[in-house]
Amino acid sequence: METYDIAVIGMGPGGGHVAETLAESGLAVLGVDHLLVGGECPYWGCIPSKMMVRAADLLAEAGRVPSLAGTTGEVIPDWSIVARRIREEATDTWDDTAAVERFTGKGGTFVRGTGRLTGPGRIEVDGVPYALTRGVVVNTGTSASVPPIEGIDTVEYWTNRDIVEAEELPASVIVLGGGAIGSELSQVMARFGVRVTIVEAADHLLGVEDPEAGEALKEVLEAEGVTVHLGVRARRVERDDDGVAVVIGPGRVVTAERLLVATGRRADPAAAGLASVGVPDDARFAPIDDHCRVTDGVWAIGDVTGKGAFTHVSMYQANIVIRDVLGEEGPPASYHALPRVTFTDPEVGAVGMTERQAREALPHVRVGSVQIPGTTRGWIHRGEGFIKVVEDAESGVLVGATAMGPSGGEVLGALAVAVHARIPVDTLRSMIYAYPTFHRGIEAALASLR
Numbered sequence: 011m012e013t014y015d016i017a018v019i020g021m022g023p024g025g026g027h028v029a030e031t032l033a034e035s036g037l038a039v040l041g042v043d044h045l046l047v048g049g050e051c052p053y054w055g056c057i058p059s060k061m062m063v064r065a066a067d068l069l070a071e072a073g074r075v076p077s078l079a080g081t082t083g084e085v086i087p088d089w090s091i092v093a094r095r096i097r098e099e100a101t102d103t104w105d106d107t108a109a110v111e112r113f114t115g116k117g118g119t120f121v122r123g124t125g126r127l128t129g130p131g132r133i134e135v136d137g138v139p140y141a142l143t144r145g146v147v148v149n150t151g152t153s154a155s156v157p158p159i160e161g162i163d164t165v166e167y168w169t170n171r172d173i174v175e176a177e178e179l180p181a182s183v184i185v186l187g188g189g190a191i192g193s194e195l196s197q198v199m200a201r202f203g204v205r206v207t208i209v210e211a212a213d214h215l216l217g218v219e220d221p222e223a224g225e226a227l228k229e230v231l232e233a234e235g236v237t238v239h240l241g242v243r244a245r246r247v248e249r250d251d252d253g254v255a256v257v258i259g260p261g262r263v264v265t266a267e268r269l270l271v272a273t274g275r276r277a278d279p280a281a282a283g284l285a286s287v288g289v290p291d292d293a294r295f296a297p298i299d300d301h302c303r304v305t306d307g308v309w310a311i312g313d314v315t316g317k318g319a320f321t322h323v324s325m326y327q328a329n330i331v332i333r334d335v336l337g338e339e340g341p342p343a344s345y346h347a348l349p350r351v352t353f354t355d356p357e358v359g360a361v362g363m364t365e366r367q368a369r370e371a372l373p374h375v376r377v378g379s380v381q382i383p384g385t386t387r388g389w390i391h392r393g394e395g396f397i398k399v400v401e402d403a404e405s406g407v408l409v410g411a412t413a414m415g416p417s418g419g420e421v422l423g424a425l426a427v428a429v430h431a432r433i434p435v436d437t438l439r440s441m442i443y444a445y446p447t448f449h450r451g452i453e454a455a456l457a458s459l460r
């Protein structure tokens with residue numbers, strides 16, 4: 011049986027980083043992936059979707075020229091440019107040769123196949139056993155979760171993978187799910203001329219964030235021609251002459267050429283063989299401690315841990331595992347300042363707790379906010395959105411914040427530092443905020459804390 015120091019099952023952003031770094035440090039590392047080294051983010055997630063967002067934002071920006079700057083020539087959206095960029099610049103036509111060579115160039119061994127733990131220090135890849143002297147890192151990610159709606163299998167629905175690979179957009183689409191992915195993709199498609207209908211079961215978009223953000227985003231999307239149905243569930247999916255019909259209530263049917271399912275992501279810890287080290291078969295996520303250990307010699311990182319389905323979480327956890335394997339000192343994992351950005355226009359950046367979470371967890375909470383149009387830069391820019399800060403009034407530190415607005419994800423940086431480092435609100439109030447920036451709105455939001 012072949013023996014290595016460490017095996018990494020699933021080479022997503024975090025797994026790839028662990029595998030490369032440990033191989034570089036001289037360990038014998040076996041990297042395993044049944045698809046593409048790099049995972050969802052570069053091939054079907056963050057990077058291609060943000061290429062779409064960049065293109066769609068340019069179209070919207072061009073539309074703002076007449077009211078602010080003059081006359082443009084005719085702007086004709088052309089999806090083939092986006093599709094080509096994704097194919098050629100982002101994904102190398104979904105070819106991971108460069109990523110595999112980067113890993114093997116550092117001394118790692120790569121096996122393409124499906125891996126699973128079979129016990130402490132043991133894995134199988136497509137039935138071939140391997141022994142590991144130091145352990146196994148599980149980074150198997152998530153896949154699109156498709157709800158069991160009656161009839162859904164009778165239509166060719168899209169997930170994020172299909173839209174990322176699409177050479178052409180449909181004339182119309184129903185998007186099931188108004189979370190971050192569904193909202194970003196809806197706005198992109200609408201800006202490329204697609205008639206978009208969102209069907210969302212929750213009563214606001216971006217369900218995990220402060221409701222104000224979802225409500226403001228709904229207005230923005232509707233102003234761009236997107237139809238948004240909130241608080242309704244898709245009850246049945248049928249084929250239709252135009253493509254797809256989705257029944258959303260008695261006598262209520264929406265139709266479109268395509269259906270895009272964006273109803274969340276599903277981890278499958280059982281498929282990774284985690285039951286062989288004591289994880290219950292029905293666990294939704296891989297349970298980890300603050301060193302990302304499932305048990306001695308087994309670590310899990312990334313979406314499969316349920317700590318936040320973001321590339322930055324996967325990379326953060328990867329660094330913790332690298333230190334743990336190499337026996338280096340370092341802080342344990344903490345998720346109290348988890349940043350999240352939805353790359354709609356305006357962007358929605360958020361960190362830490364929402365107001366509701368804070369009120370449920372803490373006895374005394376104060377909240378302050380400012381509307382972006384009411385700030386100098388927001389008014390000049392004709393921006394929309396708000397900055398909201400949530401304070402634990404007993405300790406006098408921010409425990410959460412939302413920055414919705416132009417460059418909201420960048421404004422978030424300052425708020426993330428404040429929440430992460432538990433900087434006293436008094437200190438934040440004594441700072442000088444550059445004029446006229448979007449982040450200067452933080453000062454106004456802090457001033458309104460009550």
Ligand SMILES: Cc1cc2nc3c(=O)[nH]c(=O)nc-3n(C[C@H](O)[C@H](O)[C@H](O)COP(=O)(O)OP(=O)(O)OC[C@H]3O[C@@H](n4cnc5c(N)ncnc54)[C@H](O)[C@@H]3O)c2cc1C
Binds near residue numbers: 054126324
């Ligand atoms: C449309 C979209 C947009 C997104 N945008 C952002 C964004 O803007 N910012 C952000 O931070 N995050 C974003 N994400 C989330 C981000 O892609 C993930 O959080 C990120 O990829 C980290 O995931 P991971 O490391 O857990 O593994 P993944 O990237 O999911 O990779 C897991 C890897 O494991 C492999 N694998 C799975 N099971 C096995 C097995 N048994 N054997 C071998 N190999 C296996 C898979 O083939 C895959 O390569 C987006 C996701 C989507 C879908």
